[in-house]
Amino acid sequence: MLAFVIQRIVQSALVLLVVGLVAFSMFRFVGDPIDNMLGQERTQADIDRLRSQLGLDQPFPVQYVKFLGNAVQGNFGVSYRQGRPVSDILLERAPATLELAAVSGFLAILIGIGLGVFTAIRREGFAANAIMSLSLIGVSLPTFLIGILLIYLFSVELGWLPSFGRGDTVRVGGWSTGFLTESGLKALILPSITLGLYQMTLIMRLVRSEMLEVLRQDYIRFARARGLRERAVNFRHALKNTLVPVITVTGLQLGSIIAFAIITETVFQWPGVGLLFINAIQFVDIPVMAAYLMLISVMFVGINLIVDLLYFSIDPRLRADRTKAH
Amino acid sequence: MHRPIAAIALFLGLTAPVLAEEFRWAETTDPQTMDPHAVNSTPVLGFLNNVYEGLVRRDRDMKIEPALAVSWEPIGAGEGWRFVLRQGVKFHDGSDFTAEDVLFSYERASSEQADTASWFAPVSEVRVVDEHTVDIMTTSPNPIFPDSIANWMILDSGWAEANNAARPDKEAGNHATLNANGTGPFRVTAREPGLRTVLEPFDGWWDEATHNITRAELTPIQNPATAVAALLSGDIDFINPVPIQDTERLKQNPDVKVIQGIEARVIMLGFPHEAGALKFSDEVSDANPFADPRVRQAVAHAINVPAILQTIMRGNAEEVSQLVSPAMRGYSDAHAARPAYDPEQARALLAEAGYPDGFSFGLKCTNDRYLNDESVCQGITGMLAQVGLRAKLDAMPVQNYWPELRADNFDMFLLGWSPGTFDAEHPIRFLVATPDEEAKLGSWNFGGYSSARIDELLPLIQSEIDETKRQAMLDEVAGIVQDDMAYVPLYVQPLIWGAKANIDLTQRPDNFFILRWVTVN
Numbered sequence: 001m002l003a004f005v006i007q008r009i010v011q012s013a014l015v016l017l018v019v020g021l022v023a024f025s026m027f028r029f030v031g032d033p034i035d036n037m038l039g040q041e042r043t044q045a046d047i048d049r050l051r052s053q054l055g056l057d058q059p060f061p062v063q064y065v066k067f068l069g070n071a072v073q074g075n076f077g078v079s080y081r082q083g084r085p086v087s088d089i090l091l092e093r094a095p096a097t098l099e100l101a102a103v104s105g106f107l108a109i110l111i112g113i114g115l116g117v118f119t120a121i122r123r124e125g126f127a128a129n130a131i132m133s134l135s136l137i138g139v140s141l142p143t144f145l146i147g148i149l150l151i152y153l154f155s156v157e158l159g160w161l162p163s164f165g166r167g168d169t170v171r172v173g174g175w176s177t178g179f180l181t182e183s184g185l186k187a188l189i190l191p192s193i194t195l196g197l198y199q200m201t202l203i204m205r206l207v208r209s210e211m212l213e214v215l216r217q218d219y220i221r222f223a224r225a226r227g228l229r230e231r232a233v234n235f236r237h238a239l240k241n242t243l244v245p246v247i248t249v250t251g252l253q254l255g256s257i258i259a260f261a262i263i264t265e266t267v268f269q270w271p272g273v274g275l276l277f278i279n280a281i282q283f284v285d286i287p288v289m290a291a292y293l294m295l296i297s298v299m300f301v302g303i304n305l306i307v308d309l310l311y312f313s314i315d316p317r318l319r320a321d322r323t324k325a326h
Numbered sequence: 327m328h329r330p331i332a333a334i335a336l337f338l339g340l341t342a343p344v345l346a347e348e349f350r351w352a353e354t355t356d357p358q359t360m361d362p363h364a365v366n367s368t369p370v371l372g373f374l375n376n377v378y379e380g381l382v383r384r385d386r387d388m389k390i391e392p393a394l395a396v397s398w399e400p401i402g403a404g405e406g407w408r409f410v411l412r413q414g415v416k417f418h419d420g421s422d423f424t425a426e427d428v429l430f431s432y433e434r435a436s437s438e439q440a441d442t443a444s445w446f447a448p449v450s451e452v453r454v455v456d457e458h459t460v461d462i463m464t465t466s467p468n469p470i471f472p473d474s475i476a477n478w479m480i481l482d483s484g485w486a487e488a489n490n491a492a493r494p495d496k497e498a499g500n501h502a503t504l505n506a507n508g509t510g511p512f513r514v515t516a517r518e519p520g521l522r523t524v525l526e527p528f529d530g531w532w533d534e535a536t537h538n539i540t541r542a543e544l545t546p547i548q549n550p551a552t553a554v555a556a557l558l559s560g561d562i563d564f565i566n567p568v569p570i571q572d573t574e575r576l577k578q579n580p581d582v583k584v585i586q587g588i589e590a591r592v593i594m595l596g597f598p599h600e601a602g603a604l605k606f607s608d609e610v611s612d613a614n615p616f617a618d619p620r621v622r623q624a625v626a627h628a629i630n631v632p633a634i635l636q637t638i639m640r641g642n643a644e645e646v647s648q649l650v651s652p653a654m655r656g657y658s659d660a661h662a663a664r665p666a667y668d669p670e671q672a673r674a675l676l677a678e679a680g681y682p683d684g685f686s687f688g689l690k691c692t693n694d695r696y697l698n699d700e701s702v703c704q705g706i707t708g709m710l711a712q713v714g715l716r717a718k719l720d721a722m723p724v725q726n727y728w729p730e731l732r733a734d735n736f737d738m739f740l741l742g743w744s745p746g747t748f749d750a751e752h753p754i755r756f757l758v759a760t761p762d763e764e765a766k767l768g769s770w771n772f773g774g775y776s777s778a779r780i781d782e783l784l785p786l787i788q789s790e791i792d793e794t795k796r797q798a799m800l801d802e803v804a805g806i807v808q809d810d811m812a813y814v815p816l817y818v819q820p821l822i823w824g825a826k827a828n829i830d831l832t833q834r835p836d837n838f839f840i841l842r843w844v845t846v847n
Contacts, residue, residue, distance in 0.1 A: 031725020037496050039366025041444035041746065041756070043769050049438075053497055081358050082519045083499020089519075148551050155559040163556045164547060269547045269556075271521045278548065279520055282694075283358075284725045 008308055012301040019297040020071075024064045024290060033080050033284035054080070067290055076294075077287035081280070086291045090273060095175050096166055097265070097272030101257045103188055104196030108257075109250060112200040116207025121234060123212065131204075138201035143260065147194040147267035154190060162187050164269040195264040199253045206249055210242040244311070251307040255300045347540040347846055349829075351564035351839070352553050356520050356546035361502040362479035363431075363440040364494035366746075371477045372838035373544065376525060378479035378508030381409050381428070382472050386832045386843065388653070388748055390472055394423065394480055394509060404467025404791055406450075411458040416530045417482040418506070418513040425454040430483035430492075432462070439493045445474055445746075447766060448788070466789040469796065473655070474747045482507050511535060511842045512542065520546060525841065537842045557582055557824050563846070564831070566839060568824040570640055570697060576824055585823040587833045590654065591744040592646050592753075593696055595629075595706070595814040596736075597622055600774030604737045606688025606718055615681055616737065622811035624675040625738075626665040628713040629706055631816055633667075638701045642820040648804050649743065649753035651818040653835055656750030656797065658804035664815070672713040684714020687737035695724040696742045697819050703740055731772045739772065742819065748836070750800050751787050758807060759784055775812045 034047050034056070051057050055066065070077060076086035115135075119128040138146075155163035167183030169176040178184025214220065215238055223233045262274035269275065273292060280288035357373040359365050375383075381395035395409040415423035429452050436446035448468045453461040464471060481502070486492050489501035506514040511531045516524035525542040527535060545562070547553040550569040556562040558579065568576060568584060576584050597616040604610050615621045635643050647664040650657050676684060691703035700721040707717040717738065722730070731739055745752030760776040761768035767784070768774075783799050790796040807813070821837055832843040 029726070031723060031727075032729045033725075035725065035728040037365070039441045040744075040770075041366055042441070043444070043766050044763055046441075050496070078498050080497070083359065083495065083497065083503045084519075092518075148555070151552065151555045151559075155561070156555050159559060163559045163561050164552050165545065165561075266549050267552055269545065269549065269552055275548075276520065279356075282548075282725075 004312075005309070008305050012305055015301055016294070016297055020068065020290075020294055021064065023293040024067065025060060027284075027286050027289060028060065030281060030289070031284045033286060036283050037080060071291070071294060076291035079280075079285055079288050081283045081285045081288070086287045089276065089288065090291060090295065091174070092176075093271060093273045093276050095177060096270060097258060097261050097274060099178060100188065100191055100195060100264070100270060100272060101254070101261060103192040104199070105254050105257050107192060108196040108199035108203055108253070112203030113207050113246070116204040117211060117234070117239060119204070120208045120211035120215065123208075132208075135201040135204055138197045139205075143194060143198065143263045144267050146197060147190070147264060150190045150194060151267070161190055166271055191264050191268040191270050194267070195257060195261060198260075199257060202253065203246065203250060206246055207242060210245055211238055214238045214241050247310055248307050251303050251310070252300075255303045258299060259296055347538050349539045349542040349564070349841070349844060349846055350545065350562050351542070351566070352545050352547040352556060352562045353566050353839070354546065354548055354550075354553075356544075357523070358519075359499070359503045360506045360514060360517060361491070361494050361500075362481070363435040363442050364496050364503070366441040368837050372836070373523070374479060374506070374508070375477070375510070375838055376512045376841045377506045377510045377514055378481070379510045380476060380478045380480060381411075382476050384476050384834070384836075386834065388835060390476060394428075398472055400467075400791070401461060401463070404464075404789065406461055406463035407468075407471055408455070409460045409462065411460065412532060413458055415509050415532045417485065417509050418528055418530075419482070419485055420530070421482055421484055423480070423482075423509055424457050425460050427480055427483050428452070428460045429454050430486070431478070431480045434481060434486070434493060435478055437493050439495060441494070441496070442478065444766065445478060466785070467791055468789060469791045469793075470655075470747060470749050470751065470788075473749060477746070479508065511537075535842065537844050538846055539841060539844060542841055554824070557826070560826065563829055564823065564825045564839075566823045566837070567697075568822045570642055570822065573640070573642065573822055581827055583825055583827050583829075585825060585831070585833050586642065587821045587835060588644055588651060588653065589744065589819045589821045589837055590651060590748065590835045591696070591742045591819045592649055592651060593702070593740065593742045593816045593819055594649065595625065595816065596739045596741050596773050597775075597813070598734065598737060598773045599776070599812070601734065604685070604687050605735065606686075606737050608686045610685045610687075615679065615685060616687075618679045619810050620675045620679040621681070622814065623665065624672040624679070624713065625710065625715065626811055626814045627668045627672040627675065628715065629709050629814065629816065630667040631664065633709075634702055634705050635817055638698050638705055639817070639820070642822060643697075643817040646815045646818045648750075648808065648815055649757060649813065650745060650750045651835075654745060654748050654750055656800045658750070658801045660801050661804040661808050665811075669713050676714060681714070684716060686716035686718060689717040689719050690727070690730055690736040690739040691719060691721040692724045692727045692740065693721040695727070696740070699740060702816075734772070736772070741770075741813075743770075744836070750804070751784075754780065754784055754787070754803055758803070758812060775810075777806055777810065777812075780806055
């Protein structure tokens, strides 16, 4: 077990280094930050001075090593655009994204598993077929289109919900939350549906197909033959065995909820880290982009690690295989 | 003066349940700093014009009028300008405005760390005569100096020094990056970069308030569709800009109005005058056809500007014949005619220059800087192809664009220019003068166009006090630029703002949104 964890952590660190290198080497294609920081009346001398001040005149490996050295100490530098430490800005923006991701993830899992089980058990029913057909929309429509459609329907036409932003927030310690105000909760509805829809349909379809697979197994038939109640068969025996692949995918999907939040946040002007990242690209704010990409890759690597460990605890076969191999 | 108004407003506020004076607006770009000397860009200067003030300011028609100075006059035969300062002006923190603040703001805004230093290139010295008089000496007579400092904002010296913000800091920021202490009609009461900025009226303002706003909040909204939706749903009172493709639809809606005007920005095509050869041509690799004025004229005749304006800009822009729009000071009426659309003549000119079959070349273009820039370039590519000029269009984001132009990686390029001084001298200095790093001339003249006569005229234009003589020289320059076809001016870009129907406001061609001219009905 321990050896497995250590092996995974070493692999994760390697992945992070490579991601950082690739991301960092891509920044040179995003453009030149200098032009944004200086106005129209700048001269070549101003450009050269600022470039050397920012260390942009140094070769790219030197810049990358410097960045890594600082990042390890938790220092992501100063944002070119805002002139403030990147870590402060990220901490400020993180609550918005995490709250949005948590609500969408929660909705996606709850509704996704519920509907998945339902459509599997009643797979011939009209309702199940209708849900399956509707779910195609969720998978096939791009996020920004769903967002814009929702805004036009619920904000412009009906006027029920705000068209953008996060509403009023309350500070609890260092965390700004939208959960405690009416406008904050209202503002969460459209973006979390937009963000969670794809994941929800994905989970639903996955649960459904896995469940159908499991329901065909012999042990389910035996369980039925033993006279267990339908409820116990479906939920205690079938659902539990369905969950292994579902947990893998859901775990990875939670990561992509945060990463995909970029699009939703842009459509709804949601003040989270995704929007911050988009602004940073437009402005070639390299310190912010680098910090964000590193953060996202840390998150994905971490989620993968947790998923692997969860396998261990859920699926006894894995443990058995491991011990045999050693 | 203000107390009765405040009392009436309070009374109305108590009786009328509607809080009509709350004003929320959205722009695409958040002002990146609150420091008026750190970044010389429209989002920053436009926003801060509501918070800070200069010695002079521009009125609704862009004319200079007194602000922190009550009057000004040239000293002697043009050695400088004497400004008489307004008395009794307070900064937002309550401290007094004096001549010391002007001297301090000059030193700050002209320092190496500032982005506004070029405004003060002609200044040799600033002298405090007494507490309310300041002499600004110039190296040579400078008729447009008061015009050129309309966006030079005055900071409180005590406040800046006490908060370690005596010099701007673009890279790491300082107290003035997030906080403001001006003399203007509004004070910044909350600043969350990229999220929202809140302004409230400053009740100690020296001038009479003409607006009825009690609180204003700026939210940057990047996504144009979201901004339009926010305006339509009533979450936002004003958006800038309205996407061109949405203007017609918004005009049909009785709840909102579209305010349209012509911006100061001229869109033009530039050429590699100095280059020995084309970089992206399949046939011509050892010569530079664009060095021949006849080829450049052929380009001008080949482009059907009215068609571009009608189809791509949907009737929202105006043709232009020179590097400034007719609204700018120093515009040359004598050169108001643009080369006519005439593909026959274009072909004839090309044949005369030795390219009867035309040639291929690379056209560089932005795709996120000017309104519909990439579509315009595509249109131009099609039009040029009809006379045998086969452009290979390379459109890219503006962040990648300037480095390409600086590296001379173009055979032709698209450029937009908005003169900060609203004077025809500005584009001559930046786009036409022979590049000279020392003298800070021609810093945007990527193609290296050079005319000895224009270089000779520029210092004279800069120092000529007599309007008629000055205009004569500007006319001459406009003539040379037009004959040489140094650039092919295309059109002046439009400004399209959207507001709720109950908002009254004034649109200025510099795209500054001035809150003190807003009334919520």
